[in-house]
Amino acid sequence: MEQIAFRMQLDPAQAAEYERRHDEIWPELVAALKDAGISDYSIFLDPSDGSLFAVLRRHPGHAMDALPEQAVMRRWWQAMADIMRTNPDASPTASPLRRVFHLP
Secondary structure, eight states: OEEEEEEEEBOGGGHHHHHHHHHTOOHHHHHHHHHTTEEEEEEEEETTTTEEEEEEEEOTTOOGGGGGGSHHHHHHHHHHTTTBOBOTTSOBOOEEEOOOOOOO
16 A cells, blocks of 8 residues: 655645544545555644644555546535635645655
């Protein structure tokens, strides 16, 4: 299983709203993520500047790259676009992070 991490940017004033929306994550989105081979997905917040750090595991043969084609994913992006930095298609801007240390 591959572990990846990336960074996103939240409007710092929207931290509570971001957490609330994730507390109520749509079951069909959870199913789409799992069906794409994603598991053990966590997002961490730096409240000082709204930086979000996400880490997840994806199975070999994952279908994560196809998620942007799914309507539920596009709806989620639209629902989150008012509180975070996004691309023109409403997907969150995300910067991949390179692992520099791992303690198994």
